[in-house]
Amino acid sequence: MPKKPKHKIEVCFSPHDFDLFKTEFELIVVIDALRATSAICAAFQNGIKSLIPVSTIEEAMVYKEKGYLVGAERNGQLVEGFDFGNSPYSYLNPKLKGETVVLSTTNGTKSINIAKQSENATVVIGSFLNLDHLSTWLSKQDKNILCLCSGWKDKFNLEDTICAGAITTQLLETGKFYSDEDSSVAAKYLFLSAKDNIFGYLKSSSHRRRLKKLNLNNDIKYCLNPNTAPVIPILKGDEIVELKDF
Structure with a gap:
């Protein structure tokens, strides 16, 4: 009988x-596919220095008053008075290269700060955007891994779960990881159902309709x-930076 892998992906x-x-987990992958974590990946692909995720508009405003470039989004829309929202296109601006950016979003930055409490x-x-690059790195880590979906205001959503299912599928295929939870099984099969046309599969999803x-x-x-942004943003203290030279 084959030996059970040492580490799990859930x-x-x-x-x-x-x-x-x-x-239970030493490594947490935070996912907010539409749009915060995609914007963060785009930002590092564009060469920003670091990004500070904050959970509240009040915190974001404090940074704004200190002179930081600050993005803020609530319910899919730019919050008035801030430099940009969480559209990935905002973070492709050449003027952001080498800068530290602050970001507060409805779901994603909240999830990052929740994960930080572990x-x-x-x-x-x-x-x-960084699916294969991240999954390759994750496969080399000798740790239990959790994909934390940001969802929508603490509720389940399809896009984050499908992304988590894609990561889970890649790691299970290495033979180095196992999954026990039904949530992981569900995420994997949602990804397998959607993988040939994720855009079409999500046509009726709540957040896609909301953004449309x-x-x-x-x-x-x-x-x-x-796989358009082969970067690995990693939280170091209160800032996200790009993991390099691994």
Whole structure:
């Protein structure tokens, strides 16, 4: 009988359930595919120095008053008074190269800061944009890994779960990891059902419909285009930086 792999890869559907998982994992992948973690990957692909994720508009405003470049989004829209929202296109601006950017979003930055509360866990950023690059790095880590889906206001969503399923599938295929949770099985099979046309599969998803109403269809297409930003954003203290030379 084959020996069971040493480490596991599991999926948590939303931050609401994170307390049920947080003590078991040394590495947490935060996913907010539409759009925060995609924007973060785009930003590092564009050469920003670092990004500070904050959970509240009040925190974001404090940084704004200190002179930082600050993005803020709520309910899919730019918050008035800030430099940009969380469209990945905003972070492709050449003027951001070498800069430290602050970001606050409805779901993604909240999830990053929730993940940070897990003692001794490494937190990295996942999206479709860095899918293969991240999965290759994850496969080399001798750790239990949790994909934390940001969801929508603590509720399940399809796009984050499909992205988590893609990561889970790649790691299971290495033979180095196993999954026990039904959430991981569900994420894997959702990905396998959607992989040939993720954009089409998500046509009726709640957040895609929400963003489409805001005329953000180009953002959706960008965020669902795999492997366009081969970067690994990693949380170091209160800042996200790019992991290099691994």
